[in-house]
Amino acid sequence: MVHQRADSRLEWWKCCSIYQIYPRSFQDSDGDGVGDLNGLLSRVDYLAWLGVGAVWLSPVYRSPMRDFGYDISDYTDVDPLFGTLTDFDRLVAALHERDIKLILDVVPNHTSDQHPWFVESRSSRDDPKRNWYVWADPDADGGPPNNWLSRFGGSAWEWDARTEQYYYHAFLQEQPDLNWRNPAVRFAFADVLRFWLRRGVDGFRVDASAVLAEDPLLRDEPPNPDFDSKTPPPERFKRVFTDARPETMSYIEEMRAIIEEFPDRALLGEVQGGIDRIGQFYDAERPRFHLPLNFLLLDTDWDATSLAAGIDQYINAIPDDAWPVWILGSHDKPRIATRIGIEQARIAAMLLFTLPGTPIFYAGDEIGMPNSVISSEEARDQFEALVPGYGLNRDPERAPMRWDGNEKAGFTSGEPWLPLGDHVKERNVAAQLSDDRSVLSLYRQLMALRQTEPTLHSGQFQPLRSQSQVLLFERCSDDRRLLIALNTTTGSHTVALHDRGMLRLSTHLDRLDEPVASQLHLRPNEGVVMEMLTSSL
Incomplete structure (x- = not known):
């Protein structure tokens, strides 16, 4: 039986399947072992064949790459590692020609310490951009202003000897937090969003959106009652004064207002705080995110009882008229095929595309890619280097895409920036293209079924x-x-x-x-x- 295509009255972000691409690991075009925009451009026909409706692209901005692009030194340019703005424009045009939207990762919480804004801010206490970042005097004992911890380990405060104050960084010390209480910061960031929207970007995924505001009184965090020897040290305290503060919601509302200036765009957000908090990131009366990202499928025990309970908890936690969203893979989470095995990964795929709401998966999930085995000694990820021994290394899920079964997996002619991992011969695109029962075939059929079956998408x-x-x-x-x-x-x-x-x-x-x-x-x-x-x- 043939059914009509997805209801054209629904917004595109409700109808389509979203495919996250980590650009360093998708396709290299120049042999340096790192993926780039021209490499991605060469694979656009594959994306169309697969059936994805939108690409979520991780950062390609200018960056010192301490956090592989999430430390931005220029919000309105492309890093030469990935190409040029002209390459970016060509990519947008090629995707749009195939009716594929582009969602660009954006990082409002912090910049690189090499961003001109921060260079000016730390130059003097009197500099006009001093208050663009979060600065504070030492505590009475000369140490950090309070007990706040960086998510990457150690104090969240870094001493600046020149101006004799500390600056706050929720992540790496090379990633100073912007001061979103300052209207000038919000105006500047609004211009960043408009810059990319005018270039044809269809929306943004907002990184670390829940940590935009910190307690203005700089009060100490309380102890984490669940902390034990197995808990990573950065989680020693409950993040009451640095996570999901009420002011954050107004900042998200301002971003949404910028998005609304342009027709047919969408705002996605990485949110923290658990399922019980996710509903506040919608709020239809004061629009915030179209899609606050939900990682429940990656964090729930994999059995029918736990999944049923988690799905029920999430559905009941969001507003009645909110549109759900489900994520099966991410550059920050262990791959589903490694976590539950390749056979159950097929079950996970069917669950993803049949639940109500928008499905999001990560490049390589469609071929059952496993995590690459990368030791702490070989790790490139600063998270593992700074907080070793707790399984926080994100390199394994960032291993390059496998396009064929050759030595470099069709990813590069050079040396891949991370090891390719195991099962390359059978878990690659070329091998699965010729197998009508492969994981790749399953993904393609599931996306086609969801697209053509109104009951599944609405x-x-x-x-x-x-x-x-x-x-x-x-x-x-x-x-x-x-x-x-x-x-x-x-x-x-x-x-x-x-x-x-x-x-x-x-x-x-x-x-x-x-x-x-x-x-x-x-x-x-x-x-x-x-x-x-x-x-x-």
């Missing part, structure tokens, strides 16, 4: 009680009912049904238009989408 969500660790739910519209059944175990299970139905897709990709009567038999690690027929047995 139908109601109806949870069902799990049976034998089979996660069950329905997506319903006026004339259609789809049952999604996901076996989260390595054993076979049978699910009792009240209605007959027709199997439309299996994660094994070998069952199509198969009638089902009173019982649904699921093989190990199998998930299915089934159209339920209206007549009852």
Whole structure:
């Protein structure tokens, strides 16, 4: 049966699947071992073939690369490592020609310490840009102003001998925090957003959005009651005075207002504080993010009971008219195929594309890429270097994309900036293109099904009680009912049904238009989408 395409009345960010690209690791065009814009441009046809509707591109701004682009020294230029502004414009045009949107990562919380704003700010206490950053006098004992800790380890305050004050940095000491209480900072950042919007960017993903404001009284953080020997040292205190402060919401509202100056754009945000806080980042009366990013699928224990509970908690935590969003992979989180295994990664993919809301996945998830094995000694990530021994190294999930099974995986003609990892021969695009039951084929079929099946992108969500660790739910519209059944175990299970139905897709990709009567038999690690027929047995 052929169904109409996604409802054209829905905004694009509700209809499409979003694909995150970490540019260093996607495709290298000049042999230096680091991905770049021209490399990405050469793969645009692949993105169109795959069926993604939008690309979320991690930072490509000028940067000293202490945090691989999240330490920005110029918000309105491209780092030569990635190319030029002309290359960026060519990329935007090529994506738009294929009806693919571009969402650009933006970092408002901090700059590089090499940004001209900070160079001026630290030059003198009297400099006009002094108050563009967060400066404070020493405590009475001459030490840092309070007990705030950097998320990358150690004090969040760095002494500046020239001006005899400390500056605040929530992350690396080379990433001083901007002072968002200063209207001049907010005006300057609004101009940054407009610069890229005028170049055709379709939206932004706002990095570390919940930490834009700090307590103006600089009060000490309270102890973390859950802190123990297994907890990373930066989490010794609860982040009450440096995370999700009320003022932050007004700053996000100002960013949203800039977005609204341009038609058909979207604002996504990285938020902190757990599921119970995520609803405040929507707020329809005072618009904030279109999509506050939700990492529940990456943080929940992988069994039907835990998943059902987590999904229910999230759905109930966001406003009734809010649009959900789900993330299955990220440059900051271990890859799903490593976390739960390649067979269950297929289950995760079906879950991602059948839940209500917008699905986001990370380049390489569609071929079941695993984490690369990178020791602490080999780590490039400063997080691991500064807080070793707690599994915080993000290099493993940032390993280069595998385009073929050759020595350099089709990523580069030089030496890849990170090791490629294991299973390159079978988990690469070329190998899976020729396999109609591959993970890549599954992703493509799931995205096509979601795009062409109105019930999946805009139908109601109806949870069902799990049976034998089979996660069950329905997506319903006026004339259609789809049952999604996901076996989260390595054993076979049978699910009792009240209605007959027709199997439309299996994660094994070998069952199509198969009638089902009173019982649904699921093989190990199998998930299915089934159209339920209206007549009852």
